[in-house]
Every structure is written in structure tokens, then in C-alpha cells.
Amino acid sequence: xxxxxxxxxxxxxxxxxxxxxxxxxxxxxxxxxxxxxxxxxxxxxxxxxxxxxxxxxxxxxxxxxxxxxxxxxxxxxxxxxxxxxxxxxxxxxxxxxxxxxxxxxxxxxxxxxxxxxxxxxxxxxxxxxxxxxxxxxxxxxxxxxxxxxxxxxxxxxxxxxxxxxxxxxxxxxxxxxxxxxxxxxxxxxxxxxxxxxxxxxxxxxxxxxxxxxxxxxxxxxxxxxxxxxxxxxxxxxxxxxxxxxxxxxxxxxxxxxxxxxxxxxxxxxxxxxxxxx
Amino acid sequence: xxxxxxxxxxxxxxxxxxxxxxxxxxxxxxxxxxxxxxxxxxxxxxxxxxxxxxxxxxxxxxxxxxxxxxxxxxxxxxxxxxxxxxxxxxxxxxxxxxxxxxxxxxxxxxxxxxxxxxxxxxxxxxxxxxxxxxxxxxxxxxxxxxxxxxxxxxxxxxxxxxxxxxxxxxxxxxxxxxxxxxxxxxxxxxxxxxxxxxxxxxxxxxxxxxxxxxxxxxxxxxxxxxxxxxxxxxxxxxxxxxxxxxxxxxxxxxxxxxxxxxxxxxxxxxxxxxxxxxxxxxxx
Numbered sequence: 001x002x003x004x005x006x007x008x009x010x011x012x013x014x015x016x017x018x019x020x021x022x023x024x025x026x027x028x029x030x031x032x033x034x035x036x037x038x039x040x041x042x043x044x045x046x047x048x049x050x051x052x053x054x055x056x057x058x059x060x061x062x063x064x065x066x067x068x069x070x071x072x073x074x075x076x077x078x079x080x081x082x083x084x085x086x087x088x089x090x091x092x093x094x095x096x097x098x099x100x101x102x103x104x105x106x107x108x109x110x111x112x113x114x115x116x117x118x119x120x121x122x123x124x125x126x127x128x129x130x131x132x133x134x135x136x137x138x139x140x141x142x143x144x145x146x147x148x149x150x151x152x153x154x155x156x157x158x159x160x161x162x163x164x165x166x167x168x169x170x171x172x173x174x175x176x177x178x179x180x181x182x183x184x185x186x187x188x189x190x191x192x193x194x195x196x197x198x199x200x201x202x203x204x205x206x207x208x209x210x211x212x213x214x215x216x217x218x219x220x221x222x223x224x225x226x227x228x229x230x231x232x233x234x235x236x237x238x239x240x241x242x243x244x245x246x247x248x249x250x251x252x253x254x255x256x257x258x259x260x261x262x263x264x265x266x267x268x269x270x271x272x273x274x275x276x277x
Numbered sequence: 278x279x280x281x282x283x284x285x286x287x288x289x290x291x292x293x294x295x296x297x298x299x300x301x302x303x304x305x306x307x308x309x310x311x312x313x314x315x316x317x318x319x320x321x322x323x324x325x326x327x328x329x330x331x332x333x334x335x336x337x338x339x340x341x342x343x344x345x346x347x348x349x350x351x352x353x354x355x356x357x358x359x360x361x362x363x364x365x366x367x368x369x370x371x372x373x374x375x376x377x378x379x380x381x382x383x384x385x386x387x388x389x390x391x392x393x394x395x396x397x398x399x400x401x402x403x404x405x406x407x408x409x410x411x412x413x414x415x416x417x418x419x420x421x422x423x424x425x426x427x428x429x430x431x432x433x434x435x436x437x438x439x440x441x442x443x444x445x446x447x448x449x450x451x452x453x454x455x456x457x458x459x460x461x462x463x464x465x466x467x468x469x470x471x472x473x474x475x476x477x478x479x480x481x482x483x484x485x486x487x488x489x490x491x492x493x494x495x496x497x498x499x500x501x502x503x504x505x506x507x508x509x510x511x512x513x514x515x516x517x518x519x520x521x522x523x524x525x526x527x528x529x530x531x532x533x534x535x536x537x538x539x540x541x542x543x544x545x546x547x548x549x550x551x552x553x554x555x556x557x558x559x560x561x
Binding site: 268 | 356375376378384392402406437
């Protein structure tokens with residue numbers, strides 16, 4: 001009895017893929033979901049008569065975006081510059097720390113716990129100190145981004161450097177390869193997919209670092225605009241700035257993802273794609 | 278360097294050879310013992326190993342898991358220093374021999390670099406071992422070795438596009454590209470399915486017959502050991518030791534008919550008996 005039922009299910013599911021159309025691409029579904037959430041939000045605000053000071057409707061946010069477009073664009077440019085500089089310095093710092101720990105094992109064993117200890121300091125709390133040290137300009141924001149974003153780079157790169165198969169290292173050693181040679185020819189290329197994963201975390205941390213840095217004290221940037229708008233009780237402008245920050249963060253993220261596809265097409269995550277092509 | 282040479286003095290070796298009137302074996306281990314420290318306790322992993330592999334021979338090490346056959350192979354490769362005894366490969370200590378590219382290594386995992394294609398992987402170790410060798414020359418040698426292992430049409434394929442057997446062929450080509458005198462193989466076909474395994478056995482036999490390399494193979498498979506070897510060393514564990522050395526009297530060259538040779542059956546049954554015995558001697 002039950003066998004017959006299962007048999008019927010298997011048959012019908014076997015026939016389905018031929019009759020079904022191609023599924024919609026993921027991004028279409030994501031956009032549809034976003035549109036649906038926005039529509040519900042808009043409707044809820046209108047039906048429940050929520051005050052704009054508490055939560056503006058999407059239409060109000062869009063109006064604010066258009067009205068303040070010049071100011072928002074200027075603020076976005078300042079923030080983008082901070083993110084870019086901070087991210088590049090964080091990446092370089094993270095890579096150097098990982099290489100030093102991997103190459104000089106003894107020194108690395110001493111350094112590693114200190115870095116983990118430092119990671120446990122709430123970095124956001126350093127923002128006022130950096131303002132004290134470096135003033136209100138670009139430098140304190142970049143410094144904050146570096147201390148926030150270097151850690152995922154260092155940890156992921158280190159994991160990559162250390163996860164080379166021991167038998168492969170033995171093979172290299174057997175023909176007399178030095179530690180430096182093994183590092184350069186095997187460990188570093190092997191660590192690149194891990195490094196790219198770390199960079200993707202770091203770029204999102206960098207945007208957060210820039211905004212927090214601007215909260216602590218700034219005269220321009222998207223974080224500063226949010227601070228300014230909140231003193232004016234201009235909630236739609238706060239949301240408009242948040243939209244710009246999100247778009248900026250997304251753009252940076254996809255630049256890193258694109259770099260990943262170009263630099264490490266052999267990474268395990270692309271393997272399925274690789275086989276197909 | 279001086280330490281390496283003093284272990285087996287060239288004159289002494291020559292004198293020994295003259296006295297016994299037999300050629301010096303290419304791989305020569307005498308009275309090897311290896312101790313490991315496990316949780317602070319000294320444990321004897323290998324005991325009283327004597328192994329002499331003549332040049333051009335094919336020798337297998339077979340035994341239960343944990344009998345130390347892989348450890349013995351690592352000692353021969355210079356990756357582990359023996360606690361007692363002497364090892365020489367082509368008259369020098371294994372570590373030096375490996376640096377001079379006398380030893381080629383193949384492991385159970387192909388360990389190919391995923392960012393390099395087949396020919397780059399096959400040339401990689403040679404280029405690492407010898408900085409003076411040009412890319413063109415290294416690639417020419419790698420290409421010849423890929424051809425030898427039957428992969429000449431897959432030179433540009435990435436490891437992820439190759440099957441398990443093909444990857445292991447690249448690993449063998451990589452070892453052969455060093456032009457070593459001896460190939461040390463640690464369960465090279467252990468991760469492959471039965472049919473691929475048989476195919477790889479025939480491929481290895483072909484390589485051996487064509488190149489005349491000396492081969493030492495660690496394996497779990499009785500059939501593989503009998504089909505390929507001139508001599509099979511059966512090991513037992515705790516401590517790891519060679520309990521019997523069985524010459525395989527199959528006619529040369531070996532081919533598909535070898536499986537039906539009565540000598541094949543005899544050797545197979547004898548090995549099975551020895552392995553069961555060595556299993557029984559293991560402490561539970």
C-alpha cells in the first residue's frame with residue numbers, strides 16, 4: 001500500500017523537471033522580496049498614521065534622497081575615501097601579520113595571543129582616543145578602520161597559510177626546499193581563497209568603522225550626516241543616509257567578490273562552476 | 278655533507294661488494310629501529326628491520342594497519358630519522374639522496390596544487406628542486422612523463438577536472454620528472470575504486486618495465502603486491518617488523534595472464550595466511 005504511494009510520488013517528481021519552466025534567477029527573487037517589504041512598509045505607515053519623526057515611509061525617504069542628493073553625494077565621497085584607505089591599510093596589515101606569524105614560528109606563537117587579546121578590546125571605544133591623537137580629519141577614521149578590519153584578514157590568511165597538506169610540505173622538504181621557498185611557492189598561493197574570504201568580512205567592517213569614526217567626531221561624511229539629521233529631527237534624511245551607506249557597502253563588497261573571481265578561479269567554492277565550464 | 282658521507286664510506290661499500298661478490302643494493306636498511314614518543318611514553322614503532330632492494334627491482338611492503346609500513350617508507354625517504362640502524366640509498370643517507378633527486382615520492386593523496394594545471398603540477402617539484410633548470414626544459418620533461426603515464430591529452434586540465442586516478446597519474450609523473458633512481462610509493466592507489474586501481478596497477482607495471490626504476494610500494498592489497506612485485510615483505514605490528522620475505526615467482530613480463538598463473542594463486546594464498554597470522558599476533 002505505502003509502497004504504491006511512494007512509487008507514484010517518485011514517478012511524478014521524476015517527470016516534473018521536464019514540464020517545469022526554468023526557475024527565476026536568484027536576484028529577481030531578491031528584488032521581488034525587497035519590493036514586497038517596501039510596499040508593506042509604505043502601506044503600514046499610511047494605514048496606521050505613524051509619525052514621520054518615528055518611522056518615515058519609503059516614499060518620504062525617496063523624497064529626502066532626491067532633495068538632499070548633492071549633500072548625500074558629497075558625504076558618500078568622503079566616507080568612501082575613508083573606507084578605501086582604511087580597507088587597503090587593514091588588508092596590508094592583516095597580510096603582513098599573517099606572513100610574519102607563519103614564517104617566524106616562535107615569534108608567531110608569542111604574537112598570536114597578543115593579537116587575540118587586542119581583538120577582545122571593543123574597538124569602537126577607541127574612536128575618542130584616536131580623535132584625541134589624530135584630530136578630526138581623515139586619519140582617526142582610517143586608524144579605526146584598520147584596527148577593526150585587519151583581524152579577519154590576518155586570521156583567515158593565517159588559516160590558509162597553515163592548512164597546506166603536510167604531505168605536500170614533506171614533498172617540498174624532501175627535495176631541499178627552504179621554509180621561505182615553501183611559503184612563497186605553496187603556502188601563499190594556497191592561502192589566497194582564505195584571504196579573499198577575510199577581505200570580504202574586512203570590507204563590511206571597514207564601512208562600519210568609517211561610520212563609527214564619523215559619529216565620534218567629524219565635519220563631513222555619511223555618519224556625520226546621520227548625526228546632523230538626528231539633531232534636526234530629520235528622520236527621513238537619516239534613512240536616506242542609511243540607504244546610501246547600504247548601497248556603498250554593497251558596491252564595495254561586490255568589488256571584492258569580483259576580485260575573488262578573477263584572482264582565485266580555482267578556489268573550492270567555484271569548483272562546481274569550474275567543472276561545468 | 279661530511280656526516281652523510283661518513284655513514285657509508287664509499288671505499289667500505291666497494292670492499293663489501295667485492296667480498297660478497299654481489300651488487301650493492303640501491304636501497305639498503307640494516308637493523309633499523311624507530312621509537313616514537315606518544316604522550317610522553319617511548320614506543321617502539323619499528324624493530325630490527327633489514328631490507329635490501331636491488332637496483333631495478335620492484336618490492337612491496339604489506340601488513341596490517343599500524344604495522345609501521347608507512348613509517349618504514351618515510352625512513353627510506355629520509356623524512357624520518359631512524360633511532361637505530363643505518364639506511365642508505367645509492368650509497369648515501371636518504372635525506373641527501375632525496376636532495377640529489379635520487380628518490381621520487383608518491384603518497385595516497387595526489388596532493389596536486391589546485392591553481393596549477395596537470396603539466397605545471399608535473400613540472401613543479403623538479404623546478405623546486407633545481408633552480409637552474411629552465412621552464413622550457415622542466416616542462417618538456419613533465420610532458421614526457423605525462424605521456425608515459427598516459428595523460429598526454431590532459432596537460433592543460435586543472436586538478437579539479439581530473440578523476441582520482443588521473444590525479445594520481447599526475448603525482449606519479451611529478452615524481453618521475455625528477456628522474457629518480459627509486460620510486461617510493463605509500464599506498465598510491467588506496468583511495469581509488471577497484472577498477473581504477475587495477476588500471477593503475479597495469480599503468481605502474483608498464484612504467485616499471487619501460488623505465489627500469491627501482492620501486493618500493495606500500496600496499497594493503499595482496500593481489501596488487503603479487504601482480505607487481507619481485508619480492509613481498511610481510512610486516513607485523515607492535516613493534517613493526519618484517520616477519521617474512523616472499524619472492525614472487527611469476528614469469529616476466531607480467532600481463533593479464535599472470536592472474537591465471539598457478540604461481541599467482543600460490544603466492545596469494547601464502548600471503549593471505551601470513552597476513553592472518555600477523556593480525557592474530559596483534560595485541561587487541
